[in-house]
Amino acid sequence: MKRSTLLTSEDYWAIWTGGFILMLGIVFFLIIGRNSMEPDINKAQQVLAEQSEVPFKTVAWFKADEKVEQLTGANTFFGKLIRKLAARPKSWSENPLVAFYIPTKPVEPERIHAVAEAGMQVEKLEQTALFNEGIAGGALYQNDSLNNAAESAVFAWHKAVTEYNNLQKKSSPKGFSLFPDLLIFALILAGLFGIGAYFLGHKYLKFVTGFLGVFVLGVLAFLLESQTDMKNIGMGYALWAILLGLIISNTIGTPSWIKPGLLPEYFIKTGLVLLGSELLLGKIMAIGLPGIFVAWVVTPIVLVSTFWFGQKVLKISSKSLNVTISADMSVCGVSAAIATAAACNAKKEELTMAVGLSMVFTSIMMVALPAFIKAVGMPEVLGGAWIGGTVDATGAVVAAGAVLGDKALNVAATIKMIQNILIGFIAFGVAVYWAAKVENTNKTRVGIGEIWKRFPKFVLGFIGASLLFTMLSEVLPKDISSAFVDQGIVSGYVKDLHSWLFCLAFASIGLSINFKELRHQFSGGKPLILYVCGQAFNLLLTLLMAYLMFYIVFPDITKTI
Amino acid sequence: MKNWLKLIIWIAGIWLFIKTAPVLVSMNGEYSRFIETAEKRGLNVTGLFYSEVPETFKAEKMLKKSRVELKED
Numbered sequence: 001m002k003r004s005t006l007l008t009s010e011d012y013w014a015i016w017t018g019g020f021i022l023m024l025g026i027v028f029f030l031i032i033g034r035n036s037m038e039p040d041i042n043k044a045q046q047v048l049a050e051q052s053e054v055p056f057k058t059v060a061w062f063k064a065d066e067k068v069e070q071l072t073g074a075n076t077f078f079g080k081l082i083r084k085l086a087a088r089p090k091s092w093s094e095n096p097l098v099a100f101y102i103p104t105k106p107v108e109p110e111r112i113h114a115v116a117e118a119g120m121q122v123e124k125l126e127q128t129a130l131f132n133e134g135i136a137g138g139a140l141y142q143n144d145s146l147n148n149a150a151e152s153a154v155f156a157w158h159k160a161v162t163e164y165n166n167l168q169k170k171s172s173p174k175g176f177s178l179f180p181d182l183l184i185f186a187l188i189l190a191g192l193f194g195i196g197a198y199f200l201g202h203k204y205l206k207f208v209t210g211f212l213g214v215f216v217l218g219v220l221a222f223l224l225e226s227q228t229d230m231k232n233i234g235m236g237y238a239l240w241a242i243l244l245g246l247i248i249s250n251t252i253g254t255p256s257w258i259k260p261g262l263l264p265e266y267f268i269k270t271g272l273v274l275l276g277s278e279l280l281l282g283k284i285m286a287i288g289l290p291g292i293f294v295a296w297v298v299t300p301i302v303l304v305s306t307f308w309f310g311q312k313v314l315k316i317s318s319k320s321l322n323v324t325i326s327a328d329m330s331v332c333g334v335s336a337a338i339a340t341a342a343a344c345n346a347k348k349e350e351l352t353m354a355v356g357l358s359m360v361f362t363s364i365m366m367v368a369l370p371a372f373i374k375a376v377g378m379p380e381v382l383g384g385a386w387i388g389g390t391v392d393a394t395g396a397v398v399a400a401g402a403v404l405g406d407k408a409l410n411v412a413a414t415i416k417m418i419q420n421i422l423i424g425f426i427a428f429g430v431a432v433y434w435a436a437k438v439e440n441t442n443k444t445r446v447g448i449g450e451i452w453k454r455f456p457k458f459v460l461g462f463i464g465a466s467l468l469f470t471m472l473s474e475v476l477p478k479d480i481s482s483a484f485v486d487q488g489i490v491s492g493y494v495k496d497l498h499s500w501l502f503c504l505a506f507a508s509i510g511l512s513i514n515f516k517e518l519r520h521q522f523s524g525g526k527p528l529i530l531y532v533c534g535q536a537f538n539l540l541l542t543l544l545m546a547y548l549m550f551y552i553v554f555p556d557i558t559k560t561i
Numbered sequence: 562m563k564n565w566l567k568l569i570i571w572i573a574g575i576w577l578f579i580k581t582a583p584v585l586v587s588m589n590g591e592y593s594r595f596i597e598t599a600e601k602r603g604l605n606v607t608g609l610f611y612s613e614v615p616e617t618f619k620a621e622k623m624l625k626k627s628r629v630e631l632k633e634d
Contacts (some may be wrong), residue, residue, distance in 0.1 A: 065633035236607035395608030
């Protein structure tokens with residue numbers, strides 16, 4: 001009996017697998033987690049609203065604020081479980097073993113004593129703060145000196161609480177072992193993806209065995225990324241995963257038992273469906289119209305111009321390589337490269353080339369750009385917007401912005417976040433263009449039916465997840481949305497899973513390509529020229545637009561930042 | 562045998578890179594400043610997407626707040 005394409009196509013299986021993971025997230029975070037925490041959040045919010053009438057921040061205000069910070073999806077039982085299972089190797093510098101295992105050590109009695117003393121000090125200061133608050137309240141908060149005295153007492157108490165918390169954190173036994181968690185996590189992923197692999201024509205057990213091999217390589221990639229020096233210079237897991245895979249496949253050869261586990265497209269497409277839930281369209285207004293212009297007007301112009309330059313001037317033979325590098329450079333680096341490459345069905349070597357270029361240039365630009373901005377005395381907001389619109393990876397953008405200052409960090413991070421959201425539209429646009437134009441070799445007008453036939457269906461899952469979670473995020477009350485979408489499903493669940501899937505995909509890609517093919521893609525250095533020319537144009541246009549938007553058209557917004 | 566030797570050479574190359582890259586980088590003042598800032602603030606420099614970098618959520622909150630204040634004024 002012939003099975004429907006709904007059960008035999010990798011694109012649909014990416015949707016089913018990603019959809020299943022997202023549904024679990026909705027049930028555990030938005031239904032169970034929300035129900036258990038919402039009454040406490042509402043109570044804390046009520047306290048915050050009541051206390052906002054007082055001219056200074058009170059003890060009750062700080063306590064309620066801390067409660068709101070802690071009552072998030074990431075702190076529910078499921079959130080903690082996922083964080084534990086999907087944990088990556090911890091930071092290390094000399095001994096890689098400490099990334100996986102540190103034995104629990106007994107706490108020294110001096111530390112226990114210090115914590116107890118700090119706790120007593122907190123209690124004492126709280127009594128003083130409450131006493132002063134009472135006196136200020138007795139004067140109906142009309143006496144400035146009483147208000148000031150109360151405010152100082154509350155801050156002294158709050159400072160002591162922060163110190164007490166830090167001390168307590170340092171004094172708690174730090175031991176951990178990631179080995180059992182990693183094993184369970186690997187088996188869960190292998191079991192889940194094994195179902196899809198089975199319907200895609202692979203033997204279940206053979207896939208599971210091969211998958212475990214790929215998983216080990218993924219763990220090694222994360223381990224190399226977590227080495228402190230490598231992390232600081234921006235050497236991310238994507239590059240390590242590809243490199244490790246390439247080294248194995250080009251030296252001893254990919255072992256035959258691993259080969260059934262190499263399904264990079266399946267991992268990438270599922271990762272993209274998950275990533276869709278992070279594309280919350282409501283975020284694009286975070287910085288107002290200047291942000292939209294810098295991130296959503298400049299980026300498509302640069303993308304299309306670079307693609308045109310690659311086709312007409314450089315005459316790059318592969319359109320998919322051209323568009324993957326153009327998107328990677330103009331949008332947000334590796335994530336954009338993954339989405340675009342999947343949408344236009346680019347070769348694995350082409351994606352590898354784009355990822356490599358992005359990571360190398362990010363490592364250079366994240367240091368060179370803030371240095372240049374400082375040297376010419378550019379204002380922080382303009383510098384931040386420029387960095388946010390041009391440096392590829394978000395982590396590098398935030399760190400580069402931080403070198404300039406807090407304002408630059410906030411603007412750079414927000415611009416990059418808005419640009420991140422754009423990748424859903426870029427992937428959709430590229431998929432439609434490819435289906436209608438590029439794959440239309442007869443150059444005749446094609447109907448909707450034909451476009452649909454060629455259209456990569458996983459993009460529907462990607463866009464669908466984005467729309468669903470945007471709707472949920474907008475419909476839910478602001479605090480609930482922040483606690484259970486932003487701090488729950490997005491940063492406490494999907495983020496970890498999409499990173500793992502992309503890492504496994506890159507390891508699989510490395511294991512299935514060879515250096516010779518990669519050298520062929522680089523022939524004549526055209527990809528490098530394309531990246532450099534496109535980035536030069538991107539730098540100029542982003543700077544011009546950021547200046548116009550933040551200093552000429554909307555100076556009021558700039559003043560408030 | 563030759564292939565295993567190649568693998569060992571690659572592993573040695575990675576080890577050498579991990580050992581020498583920080584030394585080379587520390588010779589550049591700008592790199593040192595960048596690393597110092599990232600370490601001091603505990604930033605995840607290798608985060609690819611906004612959700613992997615917690616500072617983006619804080620920045621978004623901060624800027625939204627300043628926009629609300631601008632509207633209120």
